Amino acid sequence: MVNSPAIGCDVELPGCGNLPVVIRLGSFDRRNFLLPELEALLGGSGEAAGRGAADEAMAGVSGGNDFQWCFSQVKGAIDEDVAEADIISTVEFNYSGELLATGDKGGRVVIFQHEQESKNRPHLRGEYNVYSTFQSHEPEFDYLKSLEIEEKINKIRWLPQQNSAHFLLSTNDKTIKLWKISERDKRAEGYNLKDEEGRLRDPFRISSLRVPVLMPMDLMVEASPRRIFANAHTYHINSISVNSDHETYLSADDLRINLWHLEITDRSFNIVDIKPANMEELTEVITAAECHPHQCNVFVYSSSKGTIRLCDMRAAALCDRHSKFFEEPEDPSSRSFFSEIISSISDVKFSHSGRYMMTRDYLSVKVWDLNMENRPVETYQVHEYLRSKLCSLYENDCIFDKFECCWNGSDSAIMTGSYNNFFRMFDRNTRRDITLEASRESSKPRATLKPRKVSTGGKRKKDEISVDSLDFNKKILHTAWHPKENVIAVAATNNLYIFQDKIN
Amino acid sequence: MILKGQKRKLPPEDAAAQTPAEWEGQRQLVLHISLHKYQHGQELAEPSLRRSVLIANTLRRITLEASRAAAVAAAAERDGGTPAPPLRSKENAAPGVAAPHRRPAVTAHDGPPAAAVGDASPSPDQQQQPPPPHHHQHGGASGRHQAGVGAAPDACMEGDSEDWESMSSDPDFSLSAAISSILTSLECSIDGSHGGVPAPPPPPRTPLRSLENLAAAAAAAPEGEGAAKQQQQQQQGARGSCWGGWERAEESSRATDGCVELMRSSYLGDLALDDLFQDIDTSLLERELGVLGARGEGHPSGEELLRYLPSLSSSSSSSSATPSSLSFSSSASPFLSFNQSLWCLPSFSSFNPSTAPSTSSSSSFFSFSSPPLSSFPGPGLGLARDGLELDHLTEVLVES
Numbered sequence: 001m002v003n004s005p006a007i008g009c010d011v012e013l014p015g016c017g018n019l020p021v022v023i024r025l026g027s028f029d030r031r032n033f034l035l036p037e038l039e040a041l042l043g044g045s046g047e048a049a050g051r052g053a054a055d056e057a058m059a060g061v062s063g064g065n066d067f068q069w070c071f072s073q074v075k076g077a078i079d080e081d082v083a084e085a086d087i088i089s090t091v092e093f094n095y096s097g098e099l100l101a102t103g104d105k106g107g108r109v110v111i112f113q114h115e116q117e118s119k120n121r122p123h124l125r126g127e128y129n130v131y132s133t134f135q136s137h138e139p140e141f142d143y144l145k146s147l148e149i150e151e152k153i154n155k156i157r158w159l160p161q162q163n164s165a166h167f168l169l170s171t172n173d174k175t176i177k178l179w180k181i182s183e184r185d186k187r188a189e190g191y192n193l194k195d196e197e198g199r200l201r202d203p204f205r206i207s208s209l210r211v212p213v214l215m216p217m218d219l220m221v222e223a224s225p226r227r228i229f230a231n232a233h234t235y236h237i238n239s240i241s242v243n244s245d246h247e248t249y250l251s252a253d254d255l256r257i258n259l260w261h262l263e264i265t266d267r268s269f270n271i272v273d274i275k276p277a278n279m280e281e282l283t284e285v286i287t288a289a290e291c292h293p294h295q296c297n298v299f300v301y302s303s304s305k306g307t308i309r310l311c312d313m314r315a316a317a318l319c320d321r322h323s324k325f326f327e328e329p330e331d332p333s334s335r336s337f338f339s340e341i342i343s344s345i346s347d348v349k350f351s352h353s354g355r356y357m358m359t360r361d362y363l364s365v366k367v368w369d370l371n372m373e374n375r376p377v378e379t380y381q382v383h384e385y386l387r388s389k390l391c392s393l394y395e396n397d398c399i400f401d402k403f404e405c406c407w408n409g410s411d412s413a414i415m416t417g418s419y420n421n422f423f424r425m426f427d428r429n430t431r432r433d434i435t436l437e438a439s440r441e442s443s444k445p446r447a448t449l450k451p452r453k454v455s456t457g458g459k460r461k462k463d464e465i466s467v468d469s470l471d472f473n474k475k476i477l478h479t480a481w482h483p484k485e486n487v488i489a490v491a492a493t494n495n496l497y498i499f500q501d502k503i504n
Numbered sequence: 505m506i507l508k509g510q511k512r513k514l515p516p517e518d519a520a521a522q523t524p525a526e527w528e529g530q531r532q533l534v535l536h537i538s539l540h541k542y543q544h545g546q547e548l549a550e551p552s553l554r555r556s557v558l559i560a561n562t563l564r565r566i567t568l569e570a571s572r573a574a575a576v577a578a579a580a581e582r583d584g585g586t587p588a589p590p591l592r593s594k595e596n597a598a599p600g601v602a603a604p605h606r607r608p609a610v611t612a613h614d615g616p617p618a619a620a621v622g623d624a625s626p627s628p629d630q631q632q633q634p635p636p637p638h639h640h641q642h643g644g645a646s647g648r649h650q651a652g653v654g655a656a657p658d659a660c661m662e663g664d665s666e667d668w669e670s671m672s673s674d675p676d677f678s679l680s681a682a683i684s685s686i687l688t689s690l691e692c693s694i695d696g697s698h699g700g701v702p703a704p705p706p707p708p709r710t711p712l713r714s715l716e717n718l719a720a721a722a723a724a725a726p727e728g729e730g731a732a733k734q735q736q737q738q739q740q741g742a743r744g745s746c747w748g749g750w751e752r753a754e755e756s757s758r759a760t761d762g763c764v765e766l767m768r769s770s771y772l773g774d775l776a777l778d779d780l781f782q783d784i785d786t787s788l789l790e791r792e793l794g795v796l797g798a799r800g801e802g803h804p805s806g807e808e809l810l811r812y813l814p815s816l817s818s819s820s821s822s823s824s825a826t827p828s829s830l831s832f833s834s835s836a837s838p839f840l841s842f843n844q845s846l847w848c849l850p851s852f853s854s855f856n857p858s859t860a861p862s863t864s865s866s867s868s869f870f871s872f873s874s875p876p877l878s879s880f881p882g883p884g885l886g887l888a889r890d891g892l893e894l895d896h897l898t899e900v901l902v903e904s
Contacts (some may be wrong), residue, residue, distance in 0.1 A: 106548050235553055254553040283561055285554045304554050337534045337566060341558045391530065394562075395537050 057388040069434075069449045070502045071442055072487070073127055075102075075112070076495035078440065084300025092479055094158035096168065097482040098197040100128055100489055101168060102496055109170055109223075111181060125487065125500050132181050134223040137172040149174050157249070159262075167226070169249060173236040176251055178227035178262065188212040222264045232258050232268045239289045246298040252289035252301060255282075259313070262377050271319045272301060272311065286345050287402070294354045298323075302359060306343030309369065326359075326373045328366070331483060338390040338399065346402035351411040352483070358414055363378035365416050365426065380426045380433065383418045385456045385467045392443045398472050406481045417476025420465065421492045422452055437498040439478060448502060528573075531566055538563045 085106030092101050098113040113131035140149040151172055159167040165182040190212045192357060194462065195201055235253035242249045250271070253257050257272035272289075276282050285304045292298035297313045310321035330339060342362035350357045351367075356377070359366050363384060366376035382403075393399040398419070404415040415425045418435070426433045435452045442449055455464035478491040486501035534794050545551055 273537060280556060285557050287554060304557055337562060339529065340561050341564070344554070391534065391537075394534065397541075397555075400552075400558065 068502050069436060069486075069488075071444060071447045071449065071497070071500050072125070072500045073498040073502070074440070074443050075110075075128075075130075075498075078495075082494045086494040088478060088494060088496060089152050089154065089317055090156050091489050091491045091496065092111070092156045092158060092168075093480050093482050093489070094168075095160050095483060097484050097487070099131065099158070099166060100498075101156045101158065102489075102491065103136065103156050103170060104494075105150075105152040105173065107135055107139070107151030107153060109134055109136045109153060109156065109168075109179070111166075124130055125485070128498055129444070132221040132223050134179070136170045136177060136179065137175065140174070154237055156363055157240050157242050159242055160246055162246075169240050171237050171240050171251065174230065174233055176229040176237070176240060176260075177225050178229070179223050179388065180226045181221060181223045184222060185217060186214040187217045189215045227262065227265050229260055229265050229268065232260075238287060239301075241289060241291040241299070243291045243296050243299075244294055248296075250289060250291055250299060252286050254285040257286065257289055257301060257319075269317070271313060271317070273318065273320060274303075287345050290348055290350055290357075292354055293350050293352060300348055300350070300357060301346040302345035304344040305340060306345055306361060308345065308348060308359060308368065313401075324373050326376075326462040328375045334387075336390065338394060340391065341394070341399050347404040349405055349407060351407050352409065353411055356411065358407065360403050360416055362399060362401075362403075365405050365414060367414070367428070378428065380414070380424075382416055382424050383422075383454070385421075385454055390468065393472070396472065398475075401475055402477060403475075404478050406479055408481045408486070409483045413481075415479050415481055415488060417479055417490070419472050419475050420470040421474040421476055422454075423476045423479055423490055436499075438492040438499075439494070443497075446502070449499065524573075531570060534562065535566050535570075538566070 030365050076088075084108075085108075086102060087105045088102050089105050090101075090103040093099070098114045100114070102110050102112075104110070109132075110130060111132040112128035114128055115126035115127045124129070137151040137152055139151040141147070142149055149172065153170050153172060155169075155171050157169045159169065159178075161167075165180050168179050168181070170177055170179060189196075192206060192209055192212075193201055193203070230249070232257065233251065233253045235255050237251055237253045239252040240249060247263075248259055248261050251260065251268075252272075255273065255275040258268040259271050259451075260268045272286070274284065274286060283305070284307075287302050287304055289299060289301035292300075298310060299313070299319075300308055300310045302308045306327065308326040310324035310326070311318060311319035311321075312323045315321070315323060332344070345359045345361050347360040348357055355370060357368050357370060359368065359376075360382075363386060364382055365380045367378035367380075368376045380499050390399060403417050405414060407414055412429055413425055413427050415423060417423045421438045422435050423438065424433060424435050435454070436449045437452050450463075452462045453461075454470070455461060456474055460466050474493055476490055476494065480489045482488065488499050490497045490499065538559050542563075545556060596757075
C-alpha cells in the first residue's frame with residue numbers, strides 16, 4: 001500500500017454495510033490489531049512487516065512451510081493411576097510469558113518459570129522449571145448448608161506486574177484469593193541484638209554497634225495470600241477476569257457476576273444477575289465471562305444457550321440489559337435433541353486486539369467481530385465427527401465437558417482441545433488447521449509433533465484413528481499460548497505438556 | 505467409544521435421515537437417559553447447575569416434541585377416524601376433541617399439565633385427551649402419591665424428604681409469614697411480579713455430601729437414590745429445594761408411568777405434597793430454603809390435596825404436638841388451599857411475598873410451584889374450598 005498509515009493514527013476504512021470501520025493502529029505492533037481481511041485492504045503490508053520484523057515466526061500453525069511444533073517438556077507423573085488431586089484444572093501464562101501457572105483439583109498452584117536461554121545454545125529456548133508451589137485453597141465445609149466446597153482451582157489470572165513481586169488471582173468454587181509471589185535472595189547478617197543463630201544477646205555484653213549487611217542466600221520464593229474475597233457467590237464461580245484498569249476484576253458464577261476492587265475484600269458489586277424470581281423458570285446459566293482487554297467498562301458473558309452478551313458498565317449499575325447480544329441462528333437442518341447442549345458456550349476469550357472474541361461450544365470454535373452480532377465471522381469445526389455420536393456422549397456425560405480456547409499473541413491463530421489428548425490449532429490467515437496429540441509417545445526432546453487425523457468415513461487410512469477408538473477419558477480442556485512466543489502449554493489430565501516451535 | 509452401560513444399537517442421530525419410528529426410538533432413549541441422569545445427578549462428584557439446566561431443557565424439549573407429535577397424530581387420527589396406536593392409547597382413547605373443561609379436571613388430578621412448563625405451547629394441552637386417561641391418570645396420581653408415601657424407593661420422594669428435612673426454620677415466624685402471604689396473595693392478583701428477589705440460599709444437603717451448586721443441589725436433591733433412602737427414613741415428609749422440583753416430578757412420573765402424557769401432566773410435580781404432609785418433621789423446616797425450596801416442588805393433584813386436608817385439619821386441631829409441628833401443619837393447610845386457588849391465577853410460581861421480611865419459609869409454602877397454569881377444575885370450586893380452609897386455618901392459628 002502506498003500510504004501506509006503511521007502507527008498510532010486512526011484509520012478509516014470502508015466498513016461493513018453502512019457503518020464505517022475505524023481502526024486504531026497499535027502503538028507497538030500493528031500486526032496485533034489488523035485482521036487478515038483488513039490487512040488485505042491495507043495492501044498486506046502490515047502482515048509482511050509483522051513477519052519480517054519478528055524474530056519468531058508468528059504466522060502459521062500447520063506443519064507447512066512456516067514452522068513445526070515440537071515437544072519441549074512434560075511435567076507431572078507418568079504412571080497410569082492418576083490421583084484425582086493431581087488433575088490440572090487451569091493453565092495460564094502471565095503477561096510476559098515468563099511465568100506459567102497451573103492449578104489442580106487438589107487446590108495447589110504450581111508456577112513454572114522460564115529459564116533464560118543459555119548463551120551456549122541459543123537455538124534452544126529456555127525451559128520452564130518449577131518456581132513456586134503452594135496450596136491455594138483448602139477443602140471447606142459449609143456447615144450452614146451442609147455442603148462440601150471443593151478446593152479445585154477453577155481459574156488463575158495473573159495481574160500485570162508492577163514491581164518485583166508477581167500477583168495472581170486464583171479461585172475455587174466460592175472464594176477468590178490474591179496471591180503475592182515474591183523472591184527473597186538476600187538476608188541480613190550482623191544483627192546487634194541477635195547472634196548468628198538467632199539467640200538474643202545479653203545487652204550488657206554488647207560493646208559495639210555494627211550495621212547489618214545483606215548477604216546473598218539461596219533463592220527463596222514465597223507465596224502469601226494478600227487478599228481473600230469470600231462469601232460473595234452463592235453458585236459456583238466459573239470465571240474471573242482482571243480489568244484493564246488493573247484495579248478491579250470480575251468474578252462470575254452460574255447466575256451472577258460481581259465486580260471487585262482488588263483492595264477491598266468485604267464488598268463487591270453485583271453487576272449481572274440472571275437468577276429468575278422463580279427458580280423453576282431457570283433455563284439459562286452463565287458459563288464464562290471476561291473483561292475487555294482495553295476498555296475497562298466493557299465485559300462479555302456467555303450462556304448455556306449459546307448466546308454472548310456484551311455489557312457496558314457505564315450504562316447502568318446493574319448490567320442485566322446487554323449492550324450487544326451475539327447469537328447465531330440455529331441451523332434448522334442440524335436440529336437434534338442435543339442442539340441446545342452442544343450450543344452451550346464453554347469459554348469466551350477476547351482477542352488481544354480487543355476487536356474480536358472467540359467462543360467455544362462443544363463442536364466448534366467461533367470468532368466474533370464485536371461489531372456484528374448476528375453471526376460469527378469465522379467458524380472452525382473442532383471435532384465434527386462427534387456430531388453423530390452425541391447420544392452416546394450425552395450418556396457418558398462427555399457432552400458436558402467444558403473446553404477452553406486461546407489466542408496466540410498476534411491473534412492470527414487459535415487453539416483448543418479435544419479428546420484422545422488431541423488439540424487443534426487453526427490459522428486464521430491461511431485457514432489451515434492441524435491436530436496434534438499430547439502423549440508420552442511423542443515426548444522425545446525436540447521431537448516434531450506429527451499431525452493426527454481422525455477418520456470419519458468407512459475406510460481408515462494408515463495412521464488415522466477411527467472415531468470409535470478415541471479415548472474420551474483423555475480430554476484436553478485447558479490450553480494456554482505464550483503471549484509473545486510460539487510456546488504452548490497443554491494440560492492433559494495430570495500432565496502439563498509444553499510445546500514450542502522448532503527454531504531452525 | 506467408551507460408554508457406560510450395555511451395548512445396544514443406537515438409532516441414527518441424523519434427524520434428516522430418520523424415520524419417525526427411529527426418531528421416536530431415539531427420543532425415548534434420550535428421555536430415559538435424561539431421567540436417569542436426574543436420578544443419579546446427586547452422586548456426581550461435581551454436580552453442576554449448568555448440567556442440570558441443560559438436562560432439564562433437553563427433557564422439556566423432548567416432551568414438547570413428543571406432545572407435538574402426539575398432537576399431530578391425534579389430529580390426524582381424529583380426522584381420519586382411525587384408532588390410535590397403542591403408544592398413544594391414552595391420548596386417543598376418547599374420540600372427539602378434548603373438552604377444555606375436562607382438561608383442567610385431569611390436570612387437577614395430576615398436577616399441572618405441561619403448560620405449566622413456562623412457555624409450553626397450548627396445543628399439546630389441547631390435544632391431551634383426558635379419559636380414560638382421566639381415570640387412569642387419577643389412578644396414576646394416586647399411584648404416584650402412594651409411591652411417594654412412605655417406603656417406596658422413589659427417588660423423587662426421597663429427594664423430597666431430604667430436601668424437606670433441610671427446611672428447618674422458626675415455625676412461628678414462618679407460620680405468620682405464611683398466613684400473611686396467603687392473605688396478601690388472595691387479595692391482590694398475582695401478576696407475576698414480586699417484591700425483592702429472595703436470597704437464594706442453597707438447600708441444605710446431607711452432611712458430607714459431595715459438593716453441589718445450590719440450585720443444583722436442590723434440583724439434584726431428589727436424584728440421589730442411595731443416600732436419599734437414608735434421608736427419607738430420617739426425615740420423612742421433608743421437602744425443599746428449588747427449581748429442580750419440577751424436574752423431579754417429571755422423573756418420578758416417568759419412573760412410575762411411561763406415558764408421555766402422564767409425564768407431561770405431572771411435569772411440574774406431583775411430587776407430593778403427599779409425603780410432604782404425611783409425616784412432617786417441622787423442626788427441620790428451614791426458613792431459608794424458602795424460595796428455592798418448595799418452590800420447585802411441583803404441586804399435588806387436587807384430589808390428593810383434598811385427601812390430606814381433612815387429616816391435616818384434624819391432626820392440627822387435636823394434636824398436642826409441638827408447636828412447630830402444629831404450626832407446620834396449619835401452614836400446610838393454607839398452603840394447600842392456597843395452592844389450589846393459585847392454580848387459577850397466572851404466574852403463581854413467581855409469587856413471592858415481599859412484605860414478610862423472611863419471605864423464605866412462607867414463600868416456600870406458596871411458591872410451591874404452581875406453575876403458570878391456566879387450567880383449573882373450576883375457580884369457584886377451588887376458591888370455595890380455599891375459603892373454608894382459610895377459615896379453618898385462621899381458627900387453628902388463633903388457637904395456637
